[in-house]
């Protein structure tokens with residue numbers, strides 16, 4: 529009921545000023561361009577996750593291992609089953625084994641805490657421009673979030689430009705049980721020039737989803753060309769940006785879950801994810817289920 533009223537309110541506000549719902553942080557309904565994947569793009573890379581284990585030719589773990597914000601990333605939290613990549617998230621009293629101790633990589637110790645995972649195509653697959661889409665069900669938990677995002681090392685280069693590299697957050701799921709009007713929204717945005725004083729970015733917006741994203745599959749995508757990023761939910765535009773100038777360098781993909789906090793200690797005060805105790809006990813372990821990731825290129829760029 530509240531949701532229906534809010535949707536009418538958002539629709540009315542959009543008539544007055546399309547930017548208004550976003551400015552009030554109410555969330556925006558997808559509206560705008562409908563992507564025509566079949567006619568405008570060619571599939572160039574994908575993983576349908578139809579096997580029984582992660583395809584290590586496509587995905588790896590070797591970027592920012594062990595401690596991550598308010599929890600830990602560990603590859604045992606990642607599996608492939610029933611046609612999905614599954615990233616699990618839960619509290620573990622016993623730390624998991626560190627497989628990387630002899631790798632020479634700089635890392636922190638695994639301790640009891642909140643464990644989850646991430647996979648990345650870093651050093652395995654990168655692409656410049658095209659349309660990138662994930663189909664997934666989001667983890668139903670507060671105090672953490674899932675994400676489909678893109679990165680390259682140029683993101684850290686502070687030069688008042690995103691053209692050397694931009695973190696593109698196709699979606700981040702911050703809002704489970706954290707909005708008075710419901711929790712079916714995701715966040716979209718970009719970051720460039722590192723994460724310190726030079727940082728720039730744009731929160732393209734909090735996007736409203738028609739279906740329950742914690743129970744139903746939806747697609748989240750970004751179209752990236754030399755002029756702008758255009759974000760989509762279920763093929764309908766949710767927003768676009770060219771702030772900082774778009775990245776002119778290939779970027780790799782990441783699928784991840786993260787717990788809010790720092791130094792491996794969960795803290796709901798950080799990252800605006802809400803209080804972790806709001807997660808119903810029966811929701812743990814929470815699961816981020818990814819049906820596929822597909823990367824398309826513009827037909828005229830192939």
Ligand SMILES: [Ca+2]
Nearest residue numbers: 685687689721
């Ligand atoms: Ca830069």
